[in-house]
Amino acid sequence: MLKYIAKRLLIAVPTVFGVTVLIFLIMRALPGDPLSVFLDPSQITIMTDSERANMMADLGLDRPMVVQYGDWAGHALQGDLGTSFFRGDPITETLKRRGGISGEIGILSIIIAWVLGLPVGIISAMRPNSLADAFASMFSVLFLAIPGFWLGLLIVLALIHGPGYHPPIISSQIWQDPWQNFQIVIGPAMVLGLGQAAFVARMARSSLFEVFREDYVRTARAKGMRESVVLLRHALPNALLPVITLSGVLLGFALGGSVTIEKAFGTPGLGDALIGGAIDRDFTMVQSIVLVYSMVFVGINLLVDLSYSYIDPRIRLG
Amino acid sequence: MPMESTLKTTGSDALKYMGAQPLRYAKQFRSFARKRRFAAFWLVVVGILVFISIAAPIVAPDDPNVPDFKKVTQGPDSSNFFGTDFLGRDVLSRVIYGGRSSLVIAVTSIILGIGLGSLWGMVSGYMGGKTDLISQRLLEILMAIPGLILAMMLAFILGASTTTLIMAIAFTRIAFGARVIRSVTLSVRETAYVEAARSIGAPTWRVMVFHVAPQTFAPFLVLFTTNVGIAILIESALGFIGLGIAPPTATWGNMLGEAASHLEPFWWLVFFPGLLITVTVLSINLAADGLQDALDPRGRGRI
Numbered sequence: 001m002l003k004y005i006a007k008r009l010l011i012a013v014p015t016v017f018g019v020t021v022l023i024f025l026i027m028r029a030l031p032g033d034p035l036s037v038f039l040d041p042s043q044i045t046i047m048t049d050s051e052r053a054n055m056m057a058d059l060g061l062d063r064p065m066v067v068q069y070g071d072w073a074g075h076a077l078q079g080d081l082g083t084s085f086f087r088g089d090p091i092t093e094t095l096k097r098r099g100g101i102s103g104e105i106g107i108l109s110i111i112i113a114w115v116l117g118l119p120v121g122i123i124s125a126m127r128p129n130s131l132a133d134a135f136a137s138m139f140s141v142l143f144l145a146i147p148g149f150w151l152g153l154l155i156v157l158a159l160i161h162g163p164g165y166h167p168p169i170i171s172s173q174i175w176q177d178p179w180q181n182f183q184i185v186i187g188p189a190m191v192l193g194l195g196q197a198a199f200v201a202r203m204a205r206s207s208l209f210e211v212f213r214e215d216y217v218r219t220a221r222a223k224g225m226r227e228s229v230v231l232l233r234h235a236l237p238n239a240l241l242p243v244i245t246l247s248g249v250l251l252g253f254a255l256g257g258s259v260t261i262e263k264a265f266g267t268p269g270l271g272d273a274l275i276g277g278a279i280d281r282d283f284t285m286v287q288s289i290v291l292v293y294s295m296v297f298v299g300i301n302l303l304v305d306l307s308y309s310y311i312d313p314r315i316r317l318g
Numbered sequence: 319m320p321m322e323s324t325l326k327t328t329g330s331d332a333l334k335y336m337g338a339q340p341l342r343y344a345k346q347f348r349s350f351a352r353k354r355r356f357a358a359f360w361l362v363v364v365g366i367l368v369f370i371s372i373a374a375p376i377v378a379p380d381d382p383n384v385p386d387f388k389k390v391t392q393g394p395d396s397s398n399f400f401g402t403d404f405l406g407r408d409v410l411s412r413v414i415y416g417g418r419s420s421l422v423i424a425v426t427s428i429i430l431g432i433g434l435g436s437l438w439g440m441v442s443g444y445m446g447g448k449t450d451l452i453s454q455r456l457l458e459i460l461m462a463i464p465g466l467i468l469a470m471m472l473a474f475i476l477g478a479s480t481t482t483l484i485m486a487i488a489f490t491r492i493a494f495g496a497r498v499i500r501s502v503t504l505s506v507r508e509t510a511y512v513e514a515a516r517s518i519g520a521p522t523w524r525v526m527v528f529h530v531a532p533q534t535f536a537p538f539l540v541l542f543t544t545n546v547g548i549a550i551l552i553e554s555a556l557g558f559i560g561l562g563i564a565p566p567t568a569t570w571g572n573m574l575g576e577a578a579s580h581l582e583p584f585w586w587l588v589f590f591p592g593l594l595i596t597v598t599v600l601s602i603n604l605a606a607d608g609l610q611d612a613l614d615p616r617g618r619g620r621i
Contacts (some may be wrong), residue, residue, distance in 0.1 A: 018459035145547065145600035147554055150592030155580055155584055256466025260555045264578060274467075274557045278474045289485055290471050294463045301462075 004309055008183045010216025012302055020076070024069050027287050045149045070285075081288040084277075091288045094273060099292065100259060102269035104181070105189045109254055110247065112193025113200050118243075120197070125212070128205075136205070139199035152191050152264030153217070166275075187265045192258060196250045202247045207239040214238075241312055248304030252297050350612060357608020363601040371418040380408035382415040392484070396585050401586035402575070413590050416568040417598070423484055423569070424549035431488030432541050435495020440534060442496065443503030444526055460493040469552050473561040478561055487552050491545055498541055499534050506533045536613045542575045543606035547599040554595050570595050 047055075056062045063071075075082065077152060081091040117237060124133040209219060221231045259271030266272075277285035353357035369376050385405035395400045401410035442453035463471075472486035506512060507530065515525050550570075556562045557571020558578065565572060570591040577587035 014455065015458055015462050017463045018455070022463070023471070026475060127338075141604065142596075142600065144603055146596050147551055147558075147574075147592060149555065149558055150588070150595065152576060152591070153574065153583065153588045157588060160582055182547060251463050253466075256464040259466065260558050261472065263559055272469065276472065278559070278561060282582070286471065286474055290467055292461070293467045297464050300463050310340055 005306060007306055008302060009156075012298060016295070016298055017258075020291065021069070021292055022074050023172065023287060023294065024072065027283070028065065028068065046216065062125055070184055076288075076291065081291075082284050084285050086136060088304075091285060094285075095270065095288065095292060096289060098268060098270045098273050100269060101185060101267065102262070103179075104185045105192065105258060105262075105267070105269060106254065108185060108189035109196060109258075110190035110251060112189060113196035113247065113250070116193070117197035117200030118204055120209065121201040122236075123267050124201065124205040125208035133205070136198075136201045137285070140202045143195045143198040146195075147260070148191050148195055149264040151194075151258035152187065152261045155187060155191070156265060178196045184265075184267055188267050188269075189237060192254045192263075194258070196247070196254060198244060199250055203243045204239065206237060207242045211235045211239045237311070244311070245304055248300050252301050255293055255297055328485065350608070353542045354612065355603055357611075360601040360604040361608070363597070364605050367598055367601065368418065368421065371421050374414050374418045375379040378408075378411040378414045380411040382407060382568050392614060400590045401584070403573075403587055409573075409586060409590055410436060412568040412573060413570070413594055416570045416573055416591060417594060419480070419563065419569045420550055420553055420571070420595075422600075423480060423487065423553050424546050427484040427487035427553075428491060428542055428545045428549050430484065431491030432495035432538065432545055434488070435492040435497075436499040436534060436538055436541070438492065439496035439499030439501075440503045440526060440530060443500035444507055444530060446507075449518060450500075457493045457496055461497075465490040465548075466552060466555055469556060470559070470561055473556050474549040478562060483553065483563060486550050486556070488606075490552065491549070494545065495538075495541055498537055502534050502537050503530055506530050540606065540610045540613060543602060543609055547602045547606075550599050550602075554591075 053062070061068070072082075079092055081095070083089060084091050084094065120132070120136045124130075124136050127133060217230060217235055220234045221227075225234075258269070259274055261267075262269045262271035263275055270292065274286060274289040274293075276282070277289065347358070347361075350361075385407055389402050392402045400413060403409055403412070438453065442450045469486045469490045473483060474490055476482035476486060512525060512529050515529050520529075553562065553569065554571035554574065556571075557569045558575040560575055562569055562571050562575070565576070573591040574588065577583045578592075
């Protein structure tokens with residue numbers, strides 16, 4: 001197992017390297033004046049050549065591209081993502097503060113997805129074409145089409161016009177004020193979780209269907225085992241493999257979706273910082289947050305791979 | 319003999335054949351509608367939405383961009399069915415014109431992105447060897463950044479215009495197209511007729527264009543239909559967070575973004591654009607499912 005983990009980690013290294021290069025290239029090397037990202041076009045046209053050269057030097061943009069990349073990647077490796085171009089405070093601090101909230105939302109959304117999705121999937125598989133099955137399939141089709149942020153906006157609206165409630169605007173971490181933190185986190189997590197739950201349910205249903213057809217399940221039933229034992233001890237462990245893979249993929253989609261959902265709820269998370277950075281034209285902030293999201297995404301995929309091989313030993317041996 | 323008559327097509331035959339084309343499509347649609355009523359219904363919904371978008375200047379009751387300060391943020395009533403926004407513009411007209419821009423952006427970006435991806439996948443799959451290995455690593459890197467985040471970064475760097483938005487969304491789709499078409503190509507490459515073409519000395523490009531490419535058309539169509547919905551969602555997300563086309567152009571995402579910029583948004587400004595996104599994506603997805611089943615005679619079920 002250890003050897004397998006080491007091998008998987010080694011394979012991930014070039015991917016991580018490639019991702020940083022891609023982000024860097026998109027942020028720096030795209031055609032056009034690099035200063036136009038920071039400044040208004042009008043400000044650039046009134047600049048003298050020396051002012052321009054000074055600014056490029058200040059930002060380190062006059063150095064060769066490879067040196068700029070090495071500088072950025074080297075510092076990022078040590079956990080130093082530089083200072084915010086717009087605010088001037090260290091980005092790593094902002095990311096720690098806001099990343100906590102976004103992380104909570106992500107984890108909570110997965111829990112919601114499994115707690116809601118798995119039972120529904122099991123019921124659908126045990127009683128195909130029943131009302132519950134039709135309901136679950138309708139929801140999964142619907143959640144593929146509904147923009148999460150729109151659902152979020154509708155919930156916020158309903159809360160305002162119904163009980164006159166608005167989630168707290170002040171950010172607080174879970175260890176400071178758990179209740180306030182929960183109120184901030186639950187809305188986005190619910191919307192994200194519901195979307196994932198629909199897919200978890202569908203996947204659990206179809207993969208349970210396949211497993212139910214296997215001989216060993218028939219044997220288990222034939223020797224008079226209780227249906228609950230057949231399901232929980234024999235069928236489910238094998239049926240969960242594709243669901244876990246799917247869940248990892250879904251979390252990746254949720255990462256992107258969480259950005260807009262955080263805006264809909266006004267949640268002070270990482271996505272909100274990304275949008276703020278884009279509006280303020282805070283170049284370094286956007287670059288860092290995209291990097292964080294990508295690294296989390298790569299990490300999730302790695303975890304899915306590893307958990308897969310943990311559950312099914314054939315994969316790491318084969 | 320019937321064989322000869324199809325081989326020697328005269329001018330009048332060609333005309334007859336061209337005239338028969340629309341009829342054939344109508345017949346095909348009728349058989350599709352008979353076998354898959356559900357999918358056909360949603361295909362008709364897609365058709366209606368596309369028609370409304372094309373005929374927007376005729377269908378829309380008002381100009382989408384002319385403000386009317388005498389009626390600002392009025393709820394839905396008999397003169398403005400969907401209400402008016404902060405500048406007194408008719409929301410119904412803006413939703414109709416918004417659909418126009420959203421659909422154009424989505425369809426163009428998918429044709430571009432999936433098209434480039436398919437080409438990439440076909441070449442990489444057919445060439446195999448080192449080319450394939452390197453291209454696989456590149457695709458892995460492309461897919462390691464969540465699509466929406468990648469689109470946001472590109473839209474941020476490229477700036478807000480229809481062209482740049484199309485490029486940003488297209489870029490995120492390349493890897494998905496390449497992956498699917500590559501796997502199709504890998505199996506087509508091994509078929510006897512491709513081997514036959516190769517063995518009589520047909521150049522690589524010829525085998526790819528005339529023998530492999532036609533086989534990838536059905537999966538391309540499925541990819542196209544499944545990704546258009548995603549593109550609409552990405553476009554609306556970008557518009558929502560303020561990285562879409564610059565105002566006053568209406569897209570569904572822009573309208574939602576404008577509505578959400580107020581602490582207590584008006585419900586009709588939020589409800590209608592989102593409803594249109596949902597109905598459009600839903601109808602495209604469900605019609606696509608039917609199409610996928612129809613194109614795949616083995617009839618493997620979807621998840």
